[in-house]
Amino acid sequence: MRDILDLETFPIDRPGTPEWEALVARCRTDLAEQGMFNLDGLMHPTVAAQEALDMASQFDTEAFLHEREHNIYFLKSLPDLPADHPALTRFRTSNRTLCADQIPHSALIQLYEWPEFAQFLAATMDMPKLYPMQDHMARVNVMSYDAGQTLNWHFDRSEFTTTLLLQSPDHGGAFEYRTDLRSKDDPNYDGVAQMLQVQDDQVQSLTLSPGTLNVFRGRNTAHRVTTVQGETSRVIAVFSYFEQPDVTFSPEERQGFYGRAE
Numbered sequence: 001m002r003d004i005l006d007l008e009t010f011p012i013d014r015p016g017t018p019e020w021e022a023l024v025a026r027c028r029t030d031l032a033e034q035g036m037f038n039l040d041g042l043m044h045p046t047v048a049a050q051e052a053l054d055m056a057s058q059f060d061t062e063a064f065l066h067e068r069e070h071n072i073y074f075l076k077s078l079p080d081l082p083a084d085h086p087a088l089t090r091f092r093t094s095n096r097t098l099c100a101d102q103i104p105h106s107a108l109i110q111l112y113e114w115p116e117f118a119q120f121l122a123a124t125m126d127m128p129k130l131y132p133m134q135d136h137m138a139r140v141n142v143m144s145y146d147a148g149q150t151l152n153w154h155f156d157r158s159e160f161t162t163t164l165l166l167q168s169p170d171h172g173g174a175f176e177y178r179t180d181l182r183s184k185d186d187p188n189y190d191g192v193a194q195m196l197q198v199q200d201d202q203v204q205s206l207t208l209s210p211g212t213l214n215v216f217r218g219r220n221t222a223h224r225v226t227t228v229q230g231e232t233s234r235v236i237a238v239f240s241y242f243e244q245p246d247v248t249f250s251p252e253e254r255q256g257f258y259g260r261a262e
């Protein structure tokens with residue numbers, strides 16, 4: 001794993017040691033105070049660049065083009081909101097996705113299956129244990145954004161979202177986010193509407209560098225990736241772990257997310 005990760009700076013391979021505990025404590029504090037933590041350069045940038053290069057032709061030929069209009073909830077309607085409520089404003093998303101089964105020999109899959117990585121993430125999230133998915137497609141996804149492509153405003157389904165940037169675009173492709181826009185008890189529809197109308201001064205912007213691990217509270221943090229510009233695509237991996245073992249998507253879900261069930 002030393003060939004892939006900077007384990008000098010980030011001692012993920014030494015659970016229980018004081019330096020591991022200190023790193024976990026720093027991440028927990030950041031999550032509590034800012035809804036996010038970053039490990040800048042966790043993956044050696046040279047490895048991240050090679051991974052992106054290895055996948056480039058696959059993105060051209062076999063990736064799923066995810067293109068649609070959606071609202072921030074990825075739902076057609078909400079039972080407690082009129083259809084014309086501004087919180088339901090629709091925006092366009094477009095990117096390409098490769099699934100875990102298309103990159104079986106990548107460093108990303110090695111990292112995903114490394115038990116110390118899941119152990120570390122669980123500790124930062126204050127969870128007893130996190131398990132890799134059983135789903136051969138959903139466990140790791142890599143998304144590529146070419147010029148003109150974007151991932152628009154949304155909330156994630158899972159409480160936490162774990163990403164690792166492989167390649168930065170020349171321009172655009174910033175990660176914009178608004179922490180705690182809603183909570184378990186308060187959907188804050190008017191606040192959501194305000195933010196979508198660009199009237200929320202608590203929206204922040206983060207430009208990730210290649211190799212950076214980013215963990216954020218995706219369920220209640222509204223977030224988007226701004227439109228990419230220039231020749232170089234933005235390439236980012238998303239890791240999915242669950243508190244229960246052996247989670248899979250249904251064939252219908254795989255069809256919807258990836259355009260193929262198997």
Ligand SMILES: O=C(O)CCC(=O)C(=O)O
Nearest residue numbers: 156163175223225236238
């Ligand atoms: O690309 C990113 O930085 C965020 C990805 C994301 O929000 C998602 O996959 O749900």
Ligand SMILES: [Fe+2]
Nearest residue numbers: 155156161218
């Ligand atoms: Fe997301």
